[in-house]
Amino acid sequence: MMCSRCKKRPAVLFVSTMTGSERKNEGLCLQCAKELGLPQVSDYLKQMGISEDELENACDSFFGEDGAVDGDFLKQLGLDGKDDDDEADDETSDDSSEDAPKEEDNLFERGGAGTMPNFLKNLFGASDSKSDGDTEKKAKKKQEKTDKKRKCLETFCTNLTRRAKEGKIDRIIGREKEIYRVLQILSRRTKNNPCLIGEPGVGKTAIAEGIALKLASGDVPFRLQGKELYLLDLTALVAGTQFRGQFESRMKSLIDEVKNAGNVILFVDEVHNLVGTGGDSEGSMNAANIFKPALSRGELQVIGATTFAEYRKHIEKDSALERRFQPVTVNEPTIEETIELLGGIKQYYEEHHKVHVSDEIAKMCALLSERYINDRFLPDKAIDLLDEACACASLGSESITELEKLKADLAKQRVEESELAGDSNIDYEKLAEIKTTIAQTEKKISEVQPKAENVNVTIDDLSKVIELWTGIPANKIRETEYKRMSVLEDNLKAKIIGQDEACEVVAKAIKRSRVQLSDRRRPASFIFVGPTGVGKTELVKVLAKEMFDSVDPLIRLDMSEYMEKHSVSKIIGSPPGYVGYDEAGQLTERVRRKPYSVILFDEIEKAHPDVMNILLQILDEGKITDSQGRNVSFENTIIAMTSNAGSSNGMNGVGFAKTQSEVTKERAMKGLREFLRPEFLARVDEIVVFKPLSEESYAKIAKLNLEELRGPLEEKKLKLVISDDVYAAVAKKAFGGKFGGRDIRRVIRTDIEDKIAELLIENSEKQFGEVEITASGDEIAVNLK
Known part of the structure; x- marks a missing residue:
């Protein structure tokens, strides 16, 4: 029953009072009993070691929401007004309205304030006999009360x-x-x-x-x-x-x-x-x-x-x-710990994406993420790579998409079948059709499922994701680095004419750096020394293209812009308190964005000494801290510096056994020591001295440059025909100039490109299919046919 006073909570204390000849029955909830100041309540609870929350939960279990007393509960307490011998023969129903008032009267007669201890003992002893369903309800109500609190x-x-x-x-x-x-x-x-x-x-x-x-x-x-x-x-x-x-x-x-x-x-x-x-x-x-x-x-x-x-x-x-x-x-985990972690959690990604991830792919996720993604930390970047590679493989598989669609269709068909079967007027013809459709769908699922379950994440999926993140071509990631290194020297020699020794030295140094025979991971570094126009800058461009399939990863810094002491801030950013503090350094930010790149410091002799000193840490440790306090890794870069030191020095070699190359190298080293400190030179992997180009080399370079004209002319539907005498004629005109190989471009521009442009403009209304370039002695002729 409900509390006689508040009419909201179940009554737990039953009191009978006499007013004259009339008896007044009251059922009070715990809260109202405490408000009325009945001292017995707290005393009884304390004696029995029962908290108010426990009593409230117990009451919720044995009193209905409307306050009605549970019949089973009355039997447990012995308040049903019946003897134990008659219980087996007595048949009562829940909807009997006569028993309820008797039970409540019994409560008032036997359950007054004086008998509350026995009432509480029976109350908490009775809970063990409740059914499983009642236990679940009790737990649910308890959780609801906990949530309210x-x-x-x-x-x-x-x-x-x-x-x-x-x-x-x-x-x-x-x-x-x-x-x-x-x-x-x-x-x-x-x-x-x-x-x-x-x-x-x-x-x-x-x-x-x-x-x-x-x-x-x-x-x-x-x-x-x-x-x-x-x-x-x-x-x-x-x-x-x-x-x-x-x-x-x-x-x-x-x-x-x-x-x-x-x-x-x-x-x-x-x-x-x-x-x-x-x-x-x-x-x-x-x-x-x-x-x-x-x-x-x-x-x-x-x-x-x-x-x-x-x-x-x-x-x-x-x-x-x-x-x-x-x-x-919490430190960053090692590669080995990350591989172990990926092996343990890959099952969650397999279940989500419906693909299979081998242990080898999980290992490659850790290795590739550590190698190509330098601005994030393990294991987060490795897990992200695994997750996105699984998504890439799943989206690329038609069988997985088809299987999910068939399963969705099957679920709809089964619902439709159950609705038809449960209808009072069953349409047996339509029911048969839907059963046939279900059978066909199940057959299709059985055919597609083996294909969908055999979708594997491959190295191609990892490569595509890394390409999206870093811009490094996927084919370079798939291709083994050792294989690429094995042909690097030949590729450099094919495009850099007359500098075979320099190409060989550079290729060996890069191989040594990439194999990582030392624990210290530092970038491969070079100083290219020689007169202007011998191929120093061109070698850097070709190196970038060979390593990364493009010249985009080439970061070029013209050191003539760094002649002042404060120019250091351009490289790593301005210090706190200075204008431009929020702006990133020109070098550090670009390396953070493109960790795999070739860095060219052009004409280092023009830079301020303090600017060169900041490169010491990069060359030695492979990292530097920018003005924002971030560590920028240069481990995967290639650093090249060019200089004209010693090229204008007219000193002769000392001794009789020295070759021209030895003399040139001595001049270059002496010129470098004049503006670079010994500790800087000691940190550079190789100092490569470029030799002056011969006339034969000029002819080969002229051939390479003239071949570049074919593409633009083919767009105009013109075929380029060049006689062999032309290369020698261009070389002869350019050889001996002050600007080395750059004079070849000047001769081609003035003697060939200008003439082609003039002829095409003058004969714009005529149709030609061929541009012929010939030479007679030093004279170069251009004709349209």
């Missing part, structure tokens, strides 16, 4: 422990050391608030999820048994707080709920956001200041997660907040 927690937080029990959190591979350390801090008496600190993507949130899994399974120290981990959503906490005090009220309610629950641990991802959150309006407190008292008293347990930069910027500055957290450093 945790209104803020359920609104602004996510119960990670519940998600772990429901199987919605992937299992965690590794990180046992960090998880153990967090559990150790959580078990402390005071200052038991761990803060996970690490770079983005190293697995801080995953560690919190791992702790939720351990709490769900009970695999935690006894002090943490029964604890629940909640993920706090600061955005939801702030959303909708328009007026002063609303945010503080939410925070206070949240903290009170955590304190009252006694078994809640809050996980705050990006914990640095606590500082400043909610403190925008004048006079309002931010979230961190509201949390501090509860943290210091041990009433609130928090696991935080943030990056090193944000921890230094926000939390370290607030010493009162910092001392309440115990930092736990």
Whole structure:
């Protein structure tokens, strides 16, 4: 029955009072009994060791929503007014309206305030005999009441422990050391608030999820048994707080709920956001200041997660907040640990994408992500590569798409079948048709399913994803680097004429760098020395094209722009407090965006010495720190520097046995030592001296340059015909000039290209199919045919 006083809650205390000759019966709920000041209530509960929450839950189990008393409950308490011998023969129905008032009268006669201890004993003893269905209802009602008591927690937080029990959190591979350390801090008496600190993507949130899994399974120290981990959503906490005090009220309610629950641990991802959150309006407190008292008293347990930069910027500055957290450093995992992790979690991605991932592909995800993606951290970048490669393979498979469509069609057909079969007027003809359609669909599924289940993620899928992310051609990723290196020297010699020795030295140095025989990963570096027009810059361009299929990865810095001391800021960015601090360095930013590139420092003798000194760290360690504090890796770059040092020096070689190349090299080294420090020269892999070009080399270069005219002429439907004498004539005219190979371009431009242009303009109305270039002695003739 319902409480006689409030008419809202079930009655648990039954009192009979006499007023004159009339007897008044009252049933009171626990709340009303306490408000009326009945001392027996608290005394009985204390004597029996029963809390008010337990009594309330028990009442909900044995009293209906309308307050009616459960008949089985009356039998358990012995208040049904019947003897035990008559129970077997007595047949009663739930809809009998005569028994209900008798049962209630019996309650008042036998269940007054004086008999409450026996009433409570029977009440809590009776719960064991309830059916499974009643137990489920009881658990459901208990959960609903818990949710009501945790209104803020359920609104602004996510119960990670519940998600772990429901199987919605992937299992965690590794990180046992960090998880153990967090559990150790959580078990402390005071200052038991761990803060996970690490770079983005190293697995801080995953560690919190791992702790939720351990709490769900009970695999935690006894002090943490029964604890629940909640993920706090600061955005939801702030959303909708328009007026002063609303945010503080939410925070206070949240903290009170955590304190009252006694078994809640809050996980705050990006914990640095606590500082400043909610403190925008004048006079309002931010979230961190509201949390501090509860943290210091041990009433609130928090696991935080943030990056090193944000921890230094926000939390370290607030010493009162910092001392309440115990930092736990989360380092980037090694390649081996990442491979183990991918092997453990790949099944989740296989199930999601309906593809198969071999152990070799999982290993390649770790290796390729570490090699080609330098601005992110393991294991995040490796997992992302695996996920997107699986998506690439799944989208590229027609069988998977077809299978999913057939399964959806089959589900619709089965629903239609069940609706037809359940109809009172069954249309047997239509039912037979739908059964036939279902059989056909099932047959198609059986045919397509083997193909869909055999979709494998390949190295091509990984290469395509990396190409999208970094711009490195997929065929260069697929092609083995050793194979590419084996033909590098021949390809360089074919395009760089007259500098075979230089091509050989460069190819060997790059092979040595790529094989990585040393633990120190540093870029291959060269200084190309020689007179102008001998192919120094051209070799760098050809090298970029051979390594990356394009000259786009070539980063060229003209050192004549870096003649001042302050030019260092152009390379790594301006220091704090200077104009342009927010702008990235010209070199560091481009290398961050394109880690696989060839860097050309042209004419290094023109740069200020301080600019060259900053390259020392790049050449030695393969990395540099920019003005923003970010480490920029140069490990996968090739650094080339050009200089004309010694080319204008007229000194002669000393001794009789020295060749011209030895003399040229001595001149170059002496010229370099005049403006480069010894420690700089010692860090360079090879100093390559370019020889002056011979007339024969000029002729070969002229042939290469003239061949470039074929493409533009073919677009105009003109065929180019060149006699062999032309190459020698161009070489003879260009040889001996001050600008070396550049004179060849000048001769071709003035003696051939100008004439072709003039003839085409003069005869624009006529149709020609051929451009013929001939030579007679030093004279070069151009004719249209």
